[in-house]
Amino acid sequence: MKTKIELLKDKIAQANAAGGPARVESQHKKGKLTARERLHFLMDEGTFEEIGMLVTHRSTDFGMEKEKYYGDGVVSGYGQINGRLTYVFSQDFTVFGGSLSETHAEKICKIMDMAMKNGAPLIGLNDSGGARIQEGVVSLGGYADIFYKNVQASGVIPQLSAIMGPCAGGAVYSPAITDFILMVENTSYMFVTGPNVVKTVTHENVTSEELGGASTHAEKSGVTHFACANEIEAINHLKKLLSYMPQNCEEIPSNLHYTAAEEIRPELNDLLPENANQPYDVRTIIAAITDEASFLEVHQAYAENIVVGFARLAGRSIGVVANQPAYLAGVLDNHASTKAARFVRFCDCFNIPLLVLEDVPGFLPGTDQEWNGIITNGAKLLYAFSEATVPRITVITRKAYGGAYDVMNSKHIGADMNYAWPTAEIAVMGAKGAAEIIFKREISTAEDPEQKWLEKEKLYADIFANPYRAAERGFVDEVIEPAQTRKKLIKAFQMLENKVVNTPRKKHGNIPL
Ligand code: HXC
Numbered sequence: 109m110k111t112k113i114e115l116l117k118d119k120i121a122q123a124n125a126a127g128g129p130a131r132v133e134s135q136h137k138k139g140k141l142t143a144r145e146r147l148h149f150l151m152d153e154g155t156f157e158e159i160g161m162l163v164t165h166r167s168t169d170f171g172m173e174k175e176k177y178y179g180d181g182v183v184s185g186y187g188q189i190n191g192r193l194t195y196v197f198s199q200d201f202t203v204f205g206g207s208l209s210e211t212h213a214e215k216i217c218k219i220m221d222m223a224m225k226n227g228a229p230l231i232g233l234n235d236s237g238g239a240r241i242q243e244g245v246v247s248l249g250g251y252a253d254i255f256y257k258n259v260q261a262s263g264v265i266p267q268l269s270a271i272m273g274p275c276a277g278g279a280v281y282s283p284a285i286t287d288f289i290l291m292v293e294n295t296s297y298m299f300v301t302g303p304n305v306v307k308t309v310t311h312e313n314v315t316s317e318e319l320g321g322a323s324t325h326a327e328k329s330g331v332t333h334f335a336c337a338n339e340i341e342a343i344n345h346l347k348k349l350l351s352y353m354p355q356n357c358e359e360i361p362s363n364l365h366y367t368a369a370e371e372i373r374p375e376l377n378d379l380l381p382e383n384a385n386q387p388y389d390v391r392t393i394i395a396a397i398t399d400e401a402s403f404l405e406v407h408q409a410y411a412e413n414i415v416v417g418f419a420r421l422a423g424r425s426i427g428v429v430a431n432q433p434a435y436l437a438g439v440l441d442n443h444a445s446t447k448a449a450r451f452v453r454f455c456d457c458f459n460i461p462l463l464v465l466e467d468v469p470g471f472l473p474g475t476d477q478e479w480n481g482i483i484t485n486g487a488k489l490l491y492a493f494s495e496a497t498v499p500r501i502t503v504i505t506r507k508a509y510g511g512a513y514d515v516m517n518s519k520h521i522g523a524d525m526n527y528a529w530p531t532a533e534i535a536v537m538g539a540k541g542a543a544e545i546i547f548k549r550e551i552s553t554a555e556d557p558e559q560k561w562l563e564k565e566k567l568y569a570d571i572f573a574n575p576y577r578a579a580e581r582g583f584v585d586e587v588i589e590p591a592q593t594r595k596k597l598i599k600a601f602q603m604l605e606n607k608v609v610n611t612p613r614k615k616h617g618n619i620p621l
Pocket of ligand 1: 207240
């Protein structure tokens with residue numbers, strides 16, 4: 109028995125040694141942690157249980173049978189994060205560059221299956237040179253197996269991907285299918301084709317960081333939802349992100365304990381600028397409405413004209429979608445529409461109620477927008493809100509103009525409650541533009557056209573630049589003093605807690621992609 113235990117211990121030690129001290133050192137020199145160190149920081153202490161530690165590859169080409177490492181480049185298993193069961197895999201760059209072999213893929217698939225069967229989130233820590241080149245098609249097959257399971261799991265369990273190193277070629281498509289991607293500045297990159305191929309095909313000179321680093325994907329492409337300064341920050345973000353989510357689509361997120369306090373927020377009465385055309389940062393309104401320091405912004409640096417993220421309201425997890433007047437006056441454009449649509453769909457998948465703060469002058473005009481599909485992209489947001497069955501509440505703080513009024517979670521497309529502040533302006537367009545169109549003849553034939561225009565602008569504004577026409581119709585349920593907003597929202601979300609919506613039977617809808 110003793111020698112057998114010694115043998116087991118020896119094998120475990122070999123697995124823990126990964127690709128050996130030189131490769132571990134090289135990993136550290138790059139400012140990166142090893143696969144096991146990452147798990148140490150991610151999982152609650154002592155809770156991680158490894159599955160498949162002694163798996164090795166089956167490859168025999170190119171002398172591979174002589175080079176085997178226990179674990180085969182990925183550490184996988186389950187454990188707890190803040191007391192909640194979570195499945196995880198962590199690619200080990202010190203073993204064949206974390207490249208994906210047939211067996212490496214099988215290990216990932218195994219824990220994906222377990223996460224699905226047991227209804228718990230899946231986290232992937234990616235650090236890989238891509239397909240194991242020595243294995244050819246079986247490696248490609250392994251990737252496809254993972255992609256397929258990612259799709260099966262989509263909307264069933266939360267799937268989070270942290271990119272901690274290279275993630276190139278087709279490998280990018282697993283994280284891309286998952287719900288959230290986090291990247292680390294300067295040590296991670298994602299691209300379908302790397303700088304060398306880019307240079308050959310398009311003659312562009314570009315570095316890996318420029319082409320697919322964290323900032324690039326956080327600001328330009330929107331591929332990553334978070335760009336983190338270092339790996340520890342990324343790991344802490346993963347934990348925080350998970351805290352707003354339930355274990356699976358059958359559950360609701362757990363409420364944090366909250367002691368009811370005075371919920372009136374007088375500062376909300378003074379947050380809007382005097383002039384309705386002046387910008388302000390909607391984050392100040394979010395902070396004043398939601399529980400203290402509870403807002404976790406998603407996609408912060410991408411499509412900044414709309415702000416999305418998770419927060420808590422009296423301890424309850426909610427998703428917030430807010431037009432951002434501080435950036436492009438808060439217009440809806442292509443990127444803002446797709447950003448918000450994806451977020452809305454995530455919240456709906458996982459029973460996270462939605463709060464919409466609306467101050468939107470409309471859709472952004474121009475050839476750039478039209479040629480890049482604002483019709484299709486705007487429709488995505490409209491579709492996403494319309495199909496969402498979670499509790500949905502809108503607060504119109506200022507402008508709700510044109511098609512954007514309909515799209516931004518209006519009552520007409522299924523919002524449960526719609527509040528407006530007395531400063532709300534709900535109209536087809538701004539009074540100036542409206543007067544110019546409907547009083548064109550009167551203005552052009554007037555003795556003083558400028559004066560006439562102002563007169564007609566005022567007339568239009570008096571009728572529509574307020575929330576009362578909409579309130580008379582019931583399109584707005586209540587016009588409220590801003591200071592009352594938090595109190596009203598807490599009560600309304602409580603009232604909607606057991607909301608049930610029966611949707612028509614269908615295979616699935618056809619969101620305009
Ligand atoms: C096997 C690999 C490997 C791979 C790296 N290694 N990538 N082994 N298959 N794909 C090994 C190296 O041989 C080396 O082994 C160790 O990992 C570290 O690699 P280095 O090159 O020394 O590290 P570094 O300088 O940091 O460069 C990292 C790298 C580079 C940029 C990722 O290794 C690289 O370009 N690798 C190939 C990437 C690639 O083309 N992959 C296929 C993409 S296509 P030793 O023994 O020296 O430690 C793809 C298709 C997926 O993935 C399709 C899905 C549908």
